[in-house]
Structures are given as C-alpha cells and as structure tokens.
Amino acid sequence: MPGVARLGSGIPLVARCRELTRLRVALDEAARGEACAVLVAGDAGVGKTRLVDELAGAAGDALVLTGRCPDIGGTGLPYPPFTEALGQLREAGLLDVAARPALGLLLPEPAPPVGHDGSRAVSGLPSVPVGRGPEQDVAELRLFDAVHGLLGELAGRRPVLLVLEDLHRADASTRHLLRFLLSRLRAQRLLVVATYRSDDLHRGHPLRPLLTELVRLPAVRRLDLTPLSAIDARSLVAALSDGLPDDVALEVAERSDGNPFFAEELIAAVASGDGRVPRTPAQVLLTRVERLGADAQHVVRVASVGGRSVRHDLLRAVAGMDDVALDSALREAVRHHVLLVERGEVYAFRHALLREAVHDDLLPGERVRLHAAYADRLASTGGRGVAAALAHHGLESHDLPRALRASVEAAREAQATGAPAEALRHLERALELWAAVPAEARPEDVTELVLVRRASWAAGTAGQPERAIAFARTGTRIADPSDPEGAAEAWLRHAQACAVLEGHDEEGYRAVEEAWRLVRDRPASPARAWVLAVWAAELRHRRQYAEARERAEPAVADGRASGAEPAVADALTTLGLLDESAGEVARAREHLTSAVACAMGADAVGTELRARYSLGLHHYDLGEPAEAARVFDEGVARAGATGLTWSSFGIELRILQVLAWYCVGEWHDAADAAEPPGLRGSSAASARLAAAGTHVAVGRGEFEQAERVIGQLRSDWRRDPRIALITGGTGAELALWRGQPEVAVELVADAIEWSRQEDEWFLAGIRLAALGIAGHADLAARARRRREREAEGAAVAAGRELLAHARSTAELGAPRTGELGPEGRAWLARAVAEESRLTGPGSPDLWRRAVDGFGFGAVFEQAVCRWRLVEALLGADRRDEAVVELRAAGAVADRLGAAPLRAALTAVARRARVPLGDGGPRDRVDPFTPRERAVLELVARGRTNRQVGEELHISEKTVSVHVSRVMAKLGATRRAEAVANAFDRGLLDLPD
Secondary structure (H helix, E strand, O other): OOOEEEOOOOOEEEOOHHHHHHHHHHHHHHHOOOOEEEEEEEOOOOOHHHHHHHHHHOOOOOEEEEEEOOOHHHOOOOOHHHHHHHHHHHHOOOOOOOOOHHHHHHOOOOOOOOOOOOOEOHHHOEOOOOOOOOOOOHHHHHHHHHHHHHHHHHHHHOOEEEEEEOHHHOOHHHHHHHHHHHOOOOOOOEEEEEEEEHHHOOOOOOHHHHHHHHOOOOOEEEEEEOOOOHHHHHHHHHHHOOOOOHHHHHHHHHHOOOOHHHHHHHHHHHHHOOOOOOOOHHHHHHHHHHOOOHHHHHHHHHHHHHOOEEEHHHHHHHHOOOHHHHHHHHHHHHHOOOEEEEOOOEEEEOOHHHHHHHHHOOOHHHHHHHHHHHHHHHHOOOOOOHHHHHHHHHHHOOOHHHHHHHHHHHHHHHHHOOOHHHHHHHHHHHHHHHOOOOHHHOOOOOOHHHHHHHHHHHHHHOOOHHHHHHHHHHHHHHOOOOOHHHHHHHHHHHHHHHHHOOOOHHHHHHHHHHHHHHHOOOOOOHHHHHHHHHHHHHHHHOOOHHHHHHHHHHHHHHHHHHOOHHHHHHHHHHHHHHHHHOOOHHHHHHHHHHHHHHHHHOOOHHHHHHHHHHHHHHHHHOOOHHHHHHHHHHHHHHHHHOOOOOOHHHHHHHHHHHHHHHHHOOHHHHHHHHOOOOOOOOOHHHHHHHHHHHHHHHHHOOHHHHHHHHHHHHHHOOOOHHHHHHHHHHHHHHHHHOOOHHHHHHHHHHHHHHHOOOHHHHHHHHHHHHHHHHHHHHHHHHHHHHOOHHHHHHHHHHHHHHHHHHHHHHHHHHHHHOOOOHHHHHHHHHHHHHHHOOOOOOOHHHHHHHHHHHHHOOHHHHHHHHHHHHHHHHHOOOHHHHHHHHHHHHHHHHHHOOHHHHHHHHHHHHHHOOOOOOOOOOOOOOOOOHHHHHHHHHHHOOOOHHHHHHHHOOOHHHHHHHHHHHHHHHOOOOHHHHHHHHHHOOOOOOOO
C-alpha cells in the first residue's frame, strides 16, 4: 500500500519513513562516535512514541535506555526519566553504584551518603564567598557528573540510545540535567532522543526557553512530526480496519485530523457502538472507558487520580475492593486497552490523553475524596518520593496542614537528591501555606525564617539569582533580633545572594556589615567565623587589603574555636592572597597550603578547590609554571574524584591547567584538557576552556580549526570579556603567522577595548599590545619594501602608541599585585623589542632581554623571541651568534610540533644561508617532552598506565597516548622494548 510501512509490531506506521530514516541516520552517526540529540516535537497522539519505539526496535547492538516524564503533580522523585533508565541498567547488571555513589540519588530506595560540601555554613547553607560567581549545589553537580560519566563509559563499550519521552512534563531538575548532557555531547557513541507535545507549549511553558537554547547547540537537531495528510490518514484507517464501509472510513479519516491515535480510537468506537462516529475528542476517548463494567470504570477513575501510572498495592487500598474484584476489574481494563501492565506490579494508562480524559471527567467532590484517600494511604507508608506525592494529594484534597508538612519534607528530600529546582518548588508551596496553617499544626522542626533561607539558596543554585535575592531580603525582614546568630545568618545569606548578580555589590556589602553588627560582641561561633571570612574575601576583592586582613585573621581564630573548619580554610585562602599582594611569598604559600589541607580535612570540597586554584595561580604568577601545572593537575584530579569537574572552580582549574601546560611545552596534554564539551550554548567557563585551547591550535599551525573555534567564540565576548582577551590574542597570532598583519592589528584594537572592562587582566593587555606592535612592525616593513612612506609612518606611530599603552598598563597593574611578575615583565620586554622592529630588523640587545624574560619556563614564547633575535643578529652581521639561537629555537619548534615557527625559522635560515641543523651527531638531544620523559621513567619502574596516571595526575587515556608516542620515537612495538631501546641509546638512566 503506498505510504504505509508495515513494521514488526504489526501496526502500520504511515507516512513516517522520512522521519524514521533521519533518526536512523542519527543513530548511525552516533555509532561512529559523533554524539548527537534529536528533539521530536508533535501534537498529542501524532505518533511520537510509535516512532521512537520503531527506532529502538531497529537499534541493533546499541544499548537502548528509555525514560518517561510523568505528570509533575503525580511524581514523587526528581529526574523520573533518568531514574527509570537507571533502573533498566540495574536490571541488566550494568549499574555499579559503588563506582559512582552519586547515582544512588536517582534510585527509588534510600540513597547511600555521597559526601557533602564541607563549605556549608551555619544552618546547612553552603557558603559561597562574595564575588565568586554563580552558586552551585554540590549534590547536583556530583549527580550530573556521575550521569555524564556513566553514559560516556557505557558508550565506550557499545552505542547507546537514550530515549526521554514527554519532555513537556519534565520537572525543572530533569530539564537542567538534560541541558548539561546535551551541551557536552562530543565524541561519545550516544544518541539522545527526546519527545514533547508541541501543542502543550503555551507562551509561558518552562520548556520553551530550554528548547530555544538546545537547538543552538551544534549536536542537537529538531524533528517535527506533523499530522498525517488526508491521503495518509485514509491509508491508515484502511490498514487498521478492513471492515468499515467506505463512507464511514472516510468520515473517520476526516474526523481524526491526521492524528493516528484518534483514528485508532474512532475506529474502536465505531466498531463497538452503533456505527456512528463520535464528534469530540473527549467522546472518542471516553467511549473506550464506557464500554467497561462498573467495577472496571471505578478502578480506572481511581487510577487517573494517581497519575499516568500507579502501583497495585496503592490502587487496591484507594479503590477499596477485595483482591478478586480488583483483579477482575483490572483484567477487563487491560483487555480493553485502557490500562497496561508495567514492571514491578505497576499499571499505566495506555496513553496520557486517555488518563487526562478520565481525570477531567471526574466530579469535583469525587476528585477531592480520591485525593484524600491517596493521601491517607501514603501517610502510612515510607520511602523516597512519598513526601512529594503526599504534598500533592494533600493540597488537592484541601488538607493544608498535611500539605505543609509534606512540602517541607519533600524539599529536604529534593535538596538531598541534588535537585535544587524541585526543592525550590516545594519550599515555595510551603511558604504559601505557612500563613494559612494554624501555628499548632505547623512542623515543629523548622521556622519560616529557615524555610526562607533554604528557598533563597535553592533559588540561587537553581539558576534564579533574582528570586534568591528576593527570598534573602524577606529573611532579613522576618529575622528575630533576639537571636543574633540566626539574624546574622539571614544577613549573610543576603550578602551571598547579592554577590552573584551584577549591580548588587553595595547591597551585599551592607548586608555583611549588618551581619557583623549583630555578632560583633558575641562569643566565637560558626556564624561569626563565616561572617568574618566572607567579609574578608569581599574586602580583598575591593582591594582594601589592610581591612581584609583585620577580618581574615579573627575569622581563623573564631573558626578554630567554634569548630567551623570550612570557614578557617576560606579565611586562610584569603590570607594567602593578601600575603601574595604584599610580596610575602613564603607566608602566602604557607597559608594557601594550609587552606588546602584544612579544607580537605573538613571535606569542604568547594573551598578546597578555591584554595588549590589560588595556590596554583600563586606559583604561576611567580614564574613557576611547572609547579603551577602540578598544583592544577592535582586540583583537576581532585575535582574529578569528588564529582565536581563541572563546578565553577573545577572548570577554572582546568582552564589554568591548559595554560600552564601550554606554557611549559606540554602541548598534547594541553590540547586534551582543552577539548570543549561544546561551543555554542555552553557555559562561559566552558567557552573559556575552548578559548584556552586555541593557543595550542595556533602554535601547531592548525589554522582552520583555530579559526573555526575563535569565530564561534566571538559571540561570547560580550558574555565574558576574558574570552575576548584570550581569543583576541590568539586570533592576532593566527593572522600574523598567515602574513595578515592588518587583520592582527584590528583584532588587537578590538580586544584591547574589551580588556579595559577587566582591569584584573592587565597582563592580557600587555600581551595584546605586544602582538599589536608586531603587526604594525610587519606593516611598516611591507610599506618600506613598497616605498610607501606615509603608510610606514602611520604604522610606526600606531606601534609606538601601543607601546605607551603597554607601559601604562604595566604601571597600573603592578601596584595591584605587588609587582608585575615574570610573565608580565617578559611580555613588556617583548613589546619593547617589537617596537625596535618598527624601523628596521630590531635591536639584538632588546630581543636578548625578551628571550631572557621568558626564561622562567615559557618555552614557546621564548623560542618565538629567539626567532626575532636571530633576525636582529643577522641584521647586525653577527652570524655565529645567530646560528646558535637559530638551532635552539629550531629544537623547541621540533619538539613542540610548532609548524609555523619551524617554517619561519627555515625561511630565515634559507635567506641568510645559515644551516638550521649543526650537521653533527644529535644522539644526546632529548627527543621527549618533559611529560613523555616522566611517563617513560615510571614505565621503566614497572608502573601500569593507571598507576602512572595516578602519580602524574593525568587520565589513563592520556598516559596511553604518551606511551604510544614514546614507542614511536624509539621504534618500539612494546613497552618493554621501548624501555630497553631508551637504555641502549643512553636516553634513560637506571632507576634508583
């Protein structure tokens, strides 16, 4: 029959061959390692489930996981589709919760503890130091990281198809997790297919903004499932029923409006009735129910109040029927395709539309009585998710005290499950009910202030900073002055909420001052310690260093006296940063190291990562990039081990890890760490991670890839000016290597404008100026060759103006950090040396200073300066010196794989007729990068790849890549052979 595809289930799938083909192509691409997602949109009953069922049936050896979003009011747990999918993995023996404890949060039984963020302040509210960026829920981050890691691990074994149905009913936490996963689709063998009802998406539907965001992601596609055409609808009706008269079949096809589900229901209604076609959709759906007996209809009505699916024991208790009568009624409902039997003695409606029609047909009093019966039954049971369901049924049955108590408990459970958005929903409902419930009927273990503070934190971590501030303000108004610590906590929460949103700095600062006023004359307490610690961090952020120290030191003392170790760690970190600004290097290092140890001892992972970030930056700023790389390695490894890879400081550590590895010449590791989870639509921090990786791409000469990434990140400049500073510089370098100095100077001028918005990033301003001067020097040289005196003069003047900018930026930056620092001085020396090229080949002395300036460990930048030094030496007719520098730069270019630099050195050597190689034996030249040598030495000591990774704080996969590169350089096919060859060639000493 034309337009009809007969499938394995025996039910025809009409006019969907094109859509099914698109899904199969996406699955094939995923199987090849091109992860993607497809959002399937369509009206209710149009065949979305039928389509994805067919895809799953044709998935071959792919692992198929499915999950459904039930009605929000009837669900007891957050993340229901992921919980369902994990249940399937556990049944198949593929789920190891011990390896990823956070996954226990998604299972229906009580979850094992997964640790907590010890940086939690008083009353269980996590402390986010002022000025630290977005608030983040540690349990949520760990859960997201665990789900992402699990899917990646499964996809490493075989392709994975994850189907999420009815996304229009998804709770906020499910939407957040979906956003997290889809923005990190990269090279996994994973296809995510999510369906939703397009006709349910009204203007204010919460799914709308998420869909707008998701379709911008490069790995996400949309598939619209439209109603069948008139011809296809008639084909479907003909395929479903051969016995209908032609005129009735035509009327059914017309009445169905191209909706396959309605067509099937109409056919059933006609076949069981008087041959007339029902007029309305409600009549169509209820006709099937009305064919049931009285007991079966009663059971179906009871089930509709329980949600899309309901457990057998709960249905029996609420229906009030004995087992024999209930079984008979259920058998009849199943036989007439109203209910289906699911796993675990659960009954579900055959279609959501059917359940909605039955529920809407209930009388108001009948609906209230049934909700009350469900609430009474749930109140006598336990288990996760019961509180949320009890709150829903209590509210629908007008039992406000019960709904309030259950909402409070449901909020606690959601927060512990890593679902702050759901916690906020329950807390908002509890606060709405608070005034309507008599005081004697309210929960005894919480107050309105505690609920408001929790709501503020939940709103902040759920990505609603404005509501977080609104709740925090309410908390300060209702705080009891007779409880100074409690009132101080309310004001401190206000300060924390204000720190996240721009334009609220002064409001937040006044809140901290008010918190201090309340506890200033009180004895040491956790509240007092945290107020001092947060205040110290804010004062340092404002560069009020003396005042910050006056708060940080007593914060340490109070924290130790009251047992608030996380506050101690936070204050020690601030003290370390203050010491660094004062030039007290030894004390700074001591304080930062102590902060890391203190935070680890208190399991304050968030504060620990902040301390590690500060310690690594301390080493980097002092010109110790190798030591900084070690600290960042440990920090990234620690973030991964605690499930906080995607936390703010987890990503910040990884960004600095990339830059440190790039600096010391470990480009392979830098490129691996910088691989972005996705560009468009990803977070600003993830975009900066991708930006950091452009250093290596440009240095290696991977110009097309670098140009693509830099171009995609251009739209993120306004969101985060630091992206402009990074990619403005790498974009200028790319243009310079390509011989496009006019493009380079334009990019530099544009990026410098953005650098004025980030005065903490004065170093980037100096670097940009140096690159801009290089561009103007190339323009001046081109103009001299063409004898264009006016153009030459303009280029020289612009270059000198940029040098003045670099010097003024250095003068502004030095007082803020105590001194300019080795890297800043090196870039300023390069800017001065580049200026000497404006009118000729350059000054050998100035380029020598630039080479020496980058001697702190910036191997590539030093090699670039050697290249320019060679040109200057040749211009001064100092060939012997030039040869030495040329070979030194060439060795670095070869080791790094810096193709553009190598090509430039080769061109200089050819023009000057200077040999780039020395022509002698080179058996003592180390062919390995420092990281490859470290890996080789550990392999020689008998370490496995996993042990090597643990010692060097890198992944086992990265170790394997290094081992392969070492074997290739040594001409070996096995690890043992590589070690033996290295000993034979004198490249490896005997281990101790």
